[in-house]
């Protein structure tokens with residue numbers, strides 16, 4: 808299968824070994840708070856754009872799906888299950904997972920709407936998608952946008968409301984547990 812070889816993915820692939828240097832752990836409390844909007848148990852969790860597995864490790868366990876082989880190598884080295892795949896075409900059966908998390912990654916995907924739609928597809932009824940992102944409308948967000956573009960990323964950032972709109976378009980019921988520079992939006996798949 809071919810994978811998305813965007814400029815962002817190539818950069819993460821090349822610098823995977825350095826990625827976590829100086830980086831704080833992912834915020835487990837905020838991820839758990841997002842998951843709580845769904846109906847547990849959450850046994851099968853996908854960390855899409857999961858990179859080296861920072862968020863998967865914060866939750867205890869999750870399968871990392873990422874397009875950059877170098878990031879997957881690092882995730883596997885820390886004991887995680889890690890699969891190469893494109894966020895817009897997940898190599899996962901429809902309705903087969905309890906939760907999907909996307910942490911600090913959506914702005915690197917070339918097609919965020921396709922990623923949200925495919926996350927909604929793979930969730931079972933009552934399952935939840937939790938996205939943690941950065942708001943480009945805040946002053947820190949504007950700085951981050953400039954910095955990422957200077958480094959060479961093609962990042963596209965979304966406000967919490969725009970992201971909630973993408974989730975609603977994908978048929979999810981949306982919740983905003985947290986706003987600000989770093990925000991969380993959760994989307995729950997309706998029952999049948």
Ligand SMILES: C[S@@+](CC[C@H](N)C(=O)[O-])C[C@H]1O[C@@H](n2cnc3c(N)ncnc32)[C@H](O)[C@@H]1O
Pocket residue numbers: 811813815816819820833855856857858859860861862872873874875878892893894895909910911912915916917
């Ligand atoms: C900033 S890192 C975030 C990694 C991890 N979620 C974390 O919180 O540390 C963004 C990740 O998104 C991945 N990525 C970018 N485009 C992708 C795509 N189309 N499909 C899957 N992963 C992608 C990159 O390879 C990279 O590992």
